[in-house]
Amino acid sequence: METILKISNLHKKYKNVHAVNNVSLEIHKGNVYGILGPNGSGKSTTLGIVLNVVNKTSGDFEWFDGKSSTHDALKKVGAIIERPNFYPYMTAGENLKLVCKIKDIPFTKINEKLELVGLLDRKDSKFKTFSLGMKQRLAIASALLNDPEILILDEPTNGLDPQGIRQIRDLINLIAQQGTTILLASHLLDEVEKVCSHVIVLRYGVTLYQGTVDGMLANEGYFELEAANQEKLIQVITAHPAVEKTVQQDTKVLVYLKSPLEAEELNTYLFNKQVVLSHLAKRKTSLEEQFLKLTN
Known part of the structure; x- marks a missing residue:
């Protein structure tokens, strides 16, 4: 099975805080992985390191079996690690056109991705008129414009109402069914149980469990x-x-x-x-x- 991402003995220290403590994991193509843990467990820091926005203290990671540099590999990665950030007075379509120009992606992808996330009918609506759930779905559309091999989401349902949570979960399942590997960080057990096939549990930066969700649930009861x-x-x-x-x-x-x-x-x-x-x-x-x- 093709390895999308391999992390080996990763550490990140901030003065007296050991935010990521000897974390190792492998992400294989075609699965949905969850990094599960309470706030402050090192989930976002781990994602930040592999996306080259946070410097590691020690350890290693490699994308796509190390066949390309991190810079080139990230061109095949879609990620949302912060709140959706678009121009409020521009329409959904205009915002995605801007992303296409920056990433050298053909405009033909815009309608395809807006339809996937259920926003094609709001293509000409200004971003400022969108609900939080719609903003999050537009961000996912933006991250999918380059047809990434892996989609990385940090707390994708954070702050959403129950309807918005359900829409994002359904969308994650749909994207996974189309063959995209997904890695999401969450502190919500229900979210991981409903959308993930594999899970790594972190606390204070330390790995407590790594394996399938079914394996974690496989107990004598x-x-x-x-x-x-x-x-x-x-x-x-x-x-x-x-x-x-x-x-x-x-x-x-x-x-x-x-x-x-x-x-x-x-x-x-x-x-x-x-x-x-x-x-x-x-x-x-x-x-x-x-x-x-x-x-x-």
Whole structure:
């Protein structure tokens, strides 16, 4: 699989702050990657370094298997790392024409990209009349004018209302389906879970997890149990070798696992120990719970 971007042992220090601490990752063609972490985790700094707008302290990165210089490689990259910045009194079409002139891109791309982001009917509307969501979609259209091999987005839904968030997410999925590799930074778990295939979790510049989103969610999960004799239920279930811990939550007992255990097997085990369940449900640990477990 073609490697679009490879980062190796990257560091960035600002006096007493180690903003990026030994980060390594590989971005392969055709996937959607999320850099997930709370504010101050080093997401934007990492993107800034690979886009040549922030100087690294140490470490390396290379674009497209190192076959071209960073300057040449960035011509095949589309990126939005700040709020959309267009001329307010110019129309959407005029703003994109200006980008085309700067990047030596034919004007024929303008209508194509405006249609992709759902703004073709607003081509002749001034930028100042656009909502924040429309401004963000116009910025994405601008970043796609050169048909980049990878699109980089820093907090693409930041500040948007629910409708705007949904539109951006749908657009990201559409762009990915057309074969463009995407790398986005976000502090929103829901965003990463819904649009990304792979994720790297950062905290204080340190990598806590790297792999597929499904892999992060692939856990043994937990059971919700209820029985008339809750005390005996806890005593018996704690002795099961597959059980890691139990937590009481109102009338329910949450049973967390350390190895696979099916509901039927658990029910039989308890019944044989004279514990009759009135409620049994198996749950998967959510991305939020996994994230909190990692970052805590």
